[in-house]
Amino acid sequence: MTEAAPATEIVTACVLIIGNEILSGRTQDENIAFLAKGLNEGGVRLREARVIPDDAETIVAAVNEVRRKYNYVFTTGGIGPTHDDITAACIAEAFGVKLILHPEAKRLLEGHYPPGALNEARLRMAHVPEGATLLPNPISRAPGFRIENVFILPGVPQIMQAIFSQLRHTLHGGARVLSRSVSCSLGEGAIANGLTALQDRYADLEIGSYPYFRRADFGTTLVIRGTDQERILAAVDELKTLIRSLGGDPQDGAAEN
Amino acid sequence: MTEAAPATEIVTACVLIIGNEILSGRTQDENIAFLAKGLNEGGVRLREARVIPDDAETIVAAVNEVRRKYNYVFTTGGIGPTHDDITAACIAEAFGVKLILHPEAKRLLEGHYPPGALNEARLRMAHVPEGATLLPNPISRAPGFRIENVFILPGVPQIMQAIFSQLRHTLHGGARVLSRSVSCSLGEGAIANGLTALQDRYADLEIGSYPYFRRADFGTTLVIRGTDQERILAAVDELKTLIRSLGGDPQDGAAEN
Numbered sequence: 001m002t003e004a005a006p007a008t009e010i011v012t013a014c015v016l017i018i019g020n021e022i023l024s025g026r027t028q029d030e031n032i033a034f035l036a037k038g039l040n041e042g043g044v045r046l047r048e049a050r051v052i053p054d055d056a057e058t059i060v061a062a063v064n065e066v067r068r069k070y071n072y073v074f075t076t077g078g079i080g081p082t083h084d085d086i087t088a089a090c091i092a093e094a095f096g097v098k099l100i101l102h103p104e105a106k107r108l109l110e111g112h113y114p115p116g117a118l119n120e121a122r123l124r125m126a127h128v129p130e131g132a133t134l135l136p137n138p139i140s141r142a143p144g145f146r147i148e149n150v151f152i153l154p155g156v157p158q159i160m161q162a163i164f165s166q167l168r169h170t171l172h173g174g175a176r177v178l179s180r181s182v183s184c185s186l187g188e189g190a191i192a193n194g195l196t197a198l199q200d201r202y203a204d205l206e207i208g209s210y211p212y213f214r215r216a217d218f219g220t221t222l223v224i225r226g227t228d229q230e231r232i233l234a235a236v237d238e239l240k241t242l243i244r245s246l247g248g249d250p251q252d253g254a255a256e257n
Numbered sequence: 258m259t260e261a262a263p264a265t266e267i268v269t270a271c272v273l274i275i276g277n278e279i280l281s282g283r284t285q286d287e288n289i290a291f292l293a294k295g296l297n298e299g300g301v302r303l304r305e306a307r308v309i310p311d312d313a314e315t316i317v318a319a320v321n322e323v324r325r326k327y328n329y330v331f332t333t334g335g336i337g338p339t340h341d342d343i344t345a346a347c348i349a350e351a352f353g354v355k356l357i358l359h360p361e362a363k364r365l366l367e368g369h370y371p372p373g374a375l376n377e378a379r380l381r382m383a384h385v386p387e388g389a390t391l392l393p394n395p396i397s398r399a400p401g402f403r404i405e406n407v408f409i410l411p412g413v414p415q416i417m418q419a420i421f422s423q424l425r426h427t428l429h430g431g432a433r434v435l436s437r438s439v440s441c442s443l444g445e446g447a448i449a450n451g452l453t454a455l456q457d458r459y460a461d462l463e464i465g466s467y468p469y470f471r472r473a474d475f476g477t478t479l480v481i482r483g484t485d486q487e488r489i490l491a492a493v494d495e496l497k498t499l500i501r502s503l504g505g506d507p508q509d510g511a512a513e514n
Contacts, residue, residue, distance in 0.1 A: 020465055023303045024434070025293030026480065027467070029286070032308065036282030046280045048315075051289065051306040054465075058305075081446040082466035083453040113446075121449030156468060177281070189338040189370075192378030196340040208277055208311075209339035210284070211413060223283065 008227075011174035013039050014066040015049040018059060018077035018087055019155055022051050030157045031076045038164055043173025044072060054078060059090040067094075067150050072171065074164075077155030079144065081121040087152060088145075092129035095147055102128045105143050112141035138162050175227040180236050181253030183212070184243045185219040194242040195222070202235045204228065221253060265484075268431035270296050271323040272306040275316060275334035275344055276412055279308050287414045288333045295421055300430025301329060311335060316347040324351075324407050329428065331421075334412030336401065338378040344409060345402075349386035352404055359385045362400050369398035395419050432484040437493050438510030440469070441500045442476040451499040452479070459492045461485065478510060 015035050021027040032049045039046050047070060052058050059078075067073045078087030092099040105126035109118050125142035128134070135144035135151065137159060144153045144163045151167065153160045184191070188211050199207045205226035212221055224235050240250040272292050278284040289306045296303050304327060309315050316335075324330045335344030349356040362383035366375050382399035385391070392401035392408065394416060401410045401420045408424065410417045441448070445468050456464045462483035469478055481492050497507040 020463065020482075021467060021480070022289070023293055023306065024297055024436075024482070025290050025295075025303075028290045032279070033282050033285045036280055038282075040281055046282075047310060049280065049308040053304060080466070080468065082449045083456050084465055117446070119446060119450065121453075122446035124449075125446075156470070158470065179281075189374070189376060189379035189382075192339045192381075193376065196378075199340050206277065208341055209337070210278060211337065213413070213415065223278070225277075225281065 009174035011044045011072070011172060012047045012070045013044045013072040013074065014047060014070040016059075016062055016066065016073065016075040017049065017051040017155075018054065018075055019051070020053050020084075023053055031155070031160055034157065034161055035074055035076075035164065038168060039072075039074075039171075040177055042168055042171055043176040044171055045174075045177065054084050054086060056086055056090050056093070059087065060094045063091060063094040063150065067148070071149060073150045074153060075150065076153045076160050079125065079142070079152060079154050081124050085124065088124075088127055088129065091132075091147060091150065091152055095129055095131075097130040097147075099127050100130045102126055102132070102134065102145075105134055108134075108141045108143060135163050135167050138166065177225050177227060178229055178232055179223055179225040180232050181221055181223045182236060182239055182243070183219060183221040183251045183253055184248035185217070186243060186246055186248040187211070187218070188220045190246055191220060191222075191243065191248070194246070195239075198235065198238055198242060201238075202226075202231065205231060205235055207235070207239075223253075266431035268301045268329070268429060269304045269327045270301045270329040270331065271304060271327040273316075273319055273323065273330065273332040274306065274308040274412075275311065275332055276308070277310050277341075280310055288412070288417055291414065291418055292331055292333075292421065295425060296329075296331075296428075297434055299425055299428055300433040301428055302431075302434065311341050311343060313343055313347050313350070316344065317351045320348060320351040320407065324405070328406060330407045331410060332407065333410045333417050336382065336399070336409060336411050338381050342381065345381075345384055345386065348389075348404060348407065348409055352386055352388075354387040354404075356384050357387045359383055359389070359391065359402075362391055365391075365398045365400060392420050392424050395423065434482050434484060435486055435489055436480055436482040437489050438478055438480045439493060439496055439500070440476060440478040440508045440510055441505035442474070443500060443503055443505040444468070444475070445477045447503055448477060448479075448500065448505070451503070452496075455492065455495055455499060458495075459483075459488065462488060462492055464492070464496075480510075 036046045078085045128145045132145040132147040208223040210221045243250040293303045335342045385402045389402040389404040396416045465480040467478045500507040
């Protein structure tokens with residue numbers, strides 16, 4: 001992201017996944033993981049993700065809570081043409097502004113649909129809160145939009161991802177979180193004491209411990225995250241020494257998030 | 258679930274996914290979708306899911322917020338043996354009780370590990386808030402636990418699922434949400450107006466509209482949810498008539514959530 005903040009600045013984000021279909025278990029969410037990676041790569045730390053239903057009161061309250069708490073908020077879902085698409089109206093209500101027909105959004109939809117097909121329902125997708133900026137949608141034209149620090153994206157993963165790819169360079173990222181991982185066939189409980197001591201010596205880093213189970217194989221992956229690459233590499237060295245001292249064989253992992 | 262509530266009662270739940278690895282994008286969450294299905298099948302409606310970091314203040318605040326707002330709360334993650342496993346201590350703090358070594362949990366771990374392997378770190382997994390009830394773990398023995406309306410489960414999907422399967426019959430379910438789905442190759446925008454009218458006539462049901470994209474094929478899946486099977490079937494009939502009137506060919510879907 002181009003507009004880099006000072007390397008020590010911490011920039012935070014929250015994702016709101018809006019949709020009954022996630023809460024009913026019908027749809028497996030993919031948007032949290034995608035946005036988590038995309039934001040972290042740009043120095044924006046995802047601090048919370050919340051899945052909420054297509055309910056106006058809930059959406060308005062959640063948006064107003066998190067937009068004050070985090071630097072950025074990204075919503076997905078609820079900006080299509082049907083009766084259950086209420087996100088734009090809720091965002092307008094949360095900001096206390098009117099929902100307006102955006103002339104440029106209307107023009108985009110007119111260019112996308114055959115003559116006569118831009119009916120009242122589809123025109124819902126050209127309505128945004130007054131003062132919002134459009135976020136171009138290179139796939140199906142109906143735009144997302146931004147108002148202040150809140151970005152409103154569609155729920156369909158391919159389209160959400162395409163819009164996000166075009167907006168990410170506009171984000172003001174802070175210190176990027178780098179990470180390294182090391183795996184070993186030791187159980188978490190075997191390495192835990194040494195790991196606590198390592199974490200205490202590297203209080204500026206975050207050491208996560210994740211057990212894995214693959215067929216007959218199990219073990220632990222340790223992920224070390226932080227903003228200072230040299231410190232991370234030093235901690236990785238100490239971690240490998242710890243693993244070897246316990247009879248394990250440390251394996252470097254692929255790039256981690 | 259055995260302890261059925263009156264058919265009209267609405268029983269709600271919230272899921273708290275605790276873990277930096279979800280917020281960093283390292284791990285794709287699977288627990289929300291699994292719990293959503295399992296709860297809905299038992300008449301418990303998942304109303305919110307929240308992903309939060311391994312941060313004590315955040316966990317305590319979230320637990321205390323949602324345990325008062327919903328009938329049930331399920332947490333996943335953070336109950337292993339390492340320094341980043343802080344969920345049990347946070348739950349004790351949220352309830353204002355002590356974290357104690359549970360004799361039965363200790364006995365379970367003693368039976369699971371070879372002599373001498375139950376070190377201090379692994380004994381962390383036998384600590385629960387005072388007053389908590391253990392939730393048996395048929396896979397790796399370290400139990401989950403319940404305190405009042407909050408169920409604390411591990412983050413590893415296989416183990417979480419095994420524990421949930423053993424506790425679900427203890428939940429007090431309300432009116433179960435049934436559903437049917439119908440797909441057609443019409444776009445959402447083509448069917449939206451008729452759908453709004455249908456939703457208005459069936460205000461007791463919830464009609465969701467979900468676009469789909471598969472290779473060169475696209476269309477819309479409509480999901481009708483409610484507690485009265487007859488009303489759902491009546492709405493499905495009207496929906497099929499609507500789709501046919503617009504030139505579409507309605508296809509019955511598989512069982513939906």
